[in-house]
Amino acid sequence: MDVSAQVATARAPAKINIYLGVGPRRRDGFHDLATVFHALRVGDDVVAERDDKGRVTVTVEAGEAGDSGAVDVDAVPADESNLAARAAQSLRRYAGVECGVHLRIVKRIPVAGGLAGGSADAAAALLACDSVWDTGCGKAELATIGARLGSDVPFALHGGTVLGSGRGERLAPVMAPVRLHWVLAIAEGGLSTPKVYGQLDTMRAASMVPAPQVPPELLTALRVGDLDAVGDHLANDLQPAALRLRPALQDVLDAGADLGAVGGVVSGSGPTVALLARDERHADQMAAGLVARQVCRDAVATTGAASGARLISRST
Numbered sequence: 001m002d003v004s005a006q007v008a009t010a011r012a013p014a015k016i017n018i019y020l021g022v023g024p025r026r027r028d029g030f031h032d033l034a035t036v037f038h039a040l041r042v043g044d045d046v047v048a049e050r051d052d053k054g055r056v057t058v059t060v061e062a063g064e065a066g067d068s069g070a071v072d073v074d075a076v077p078a079d080e081s082n083l084a085a086r087a088a089q090s091l092r093r094y095a096g097v098e099c100g101v102h103l104r105i106v107k108r109i110p111v112a113g114g115l116a117g118g119s120a121d122a123a124a125a126l127l128a129c130d131s132v133w134d135t136g137c138g139k140a141e142l143a144t145i146g147a148r149l150g151s152d153v154p155f156a157l158h159g160g161t162v163l164g165s166g167r168g169e170r171l172a173p174v175m176a177p178v179r180l181h182w183v184l185a186i187a188e189g190g191l192s193t194p195k196v197y198g199q200l201d202t203m204r205a206a207s208m209v210p211a212p213q214v215p216p217e218l219l220t221a222l223r224v225g226d227l228d229a230v231g232d233h234l235a236n237d238l239q240p241a242a243l244r245l246r247p248a249l250q251d252v253l254d255a256g257a258d259l260g261a262v263g264g265v266v267s268g269s270g271p272t273v274a275l276l277a278r279d280e281r282h283a284d285q286m287a288a289g290l291v292a293r294q295v296c297r298d299a300v301a302t303t304g305a306a307s308g309a310r311l312i313s314r315s316t
C-alpha cells in the first residue's frame, strides 16, 4: 500500500533571538554564536504536491494579512535558488527519490527581516517533501540536511525556546514555560545578513573578541517567568552593526521604550525590532502606537514560544 501523500502542507515559525552573542569570525567565514532562539506564532506554510515527472518547482504568494502585515513576496526568488527548493533537492538526493515536487510557499514572515523566514521555508519544505515522498527520514536527519542549507534551519524544525551554539545549528533545551507577548516592528526593506556580520567584523577589528556566552541570569529569568529580568537581558551583538547600517532603527527602540516595552532588541541581523510587552493588551496597544508614530512600515503583535515545523494537512 502506498502511504505517501499526494499533497502535504507544513507550517514553520519565524524566530527571534532573545539573546545573540557573536564570537570572532571563524576560518570558514561563519561566527560562533551563543544564542537563545525563540519561535513565534507567526509562520510560513509550504504546500508540497508530488510531481511525477521529477521536476522541483516553486511559487511564492503572500499569506493572509493580519499576522505579519504585508509581505514583499517579489523579493523572494521563485526558482531553484529558493531555499525551500534547495531543501527539497537536498532531501531528494539524500533519500534517492526520483519523484519531483511543486512547492507553494505561503509567506507571512517578513522577507530579509532577521526572522529566519528563508530557514522556516526550508524546514517546512523538508517536512512536507518527506511526507509526499515517504522518505522515512526522522527529524534528526532532516535537521542534519537542513543545517547545510542555513544556520537557522535546525531551529525552525525544533521550535520552542532553546540555546543555540556553533553557528546556530547546535541546539540544547531551555526551560521557559511562560508565554511571552511580543511586538514585531517591521521595517521598510530588508538587511543582508552577511553585510551585517561584515559590518560587525569591521567595527570590532581592533578588539579581542571573547567567546560568547548566554548570561545565566537570563536563563533563570526565562525559567521563573520574570518578565522584567528577561527584558533587562535582551541583547544582540549584531545590533550596533544593524544600527550603523540603518540608524533609524534607534527611533523604533526609543518609541518602544516610550510605549512601555519591557525591553527591545533588533532581531538577528535586523531590521525587524522585537519589543517585549507585559501582556496581550499591552502588545496590541504598543503595535498601534508604533504604527501611529510612523517609525516602521508595520507593527504586529505575536506570541512565543511556538512549536517548530509541523505537518498541518496531508491528502492522498
Ligand code: C5P
Residues within 6 Å of the ligand: 029, 030, 031, 032, 033, 149, 150, 151, 152, 166, 167, 168, 193, 194, 197
Ligand atoms: O547560515 P546562513 O545562510 O543563515 O548564513 C548567512 C550568512 O550569515 C553567512 O554567509 C555568514 O555571512 C553569516 N553568518 C555568520 N555566522 C553565523 C551565521 C551566519 O557569519 N553563525
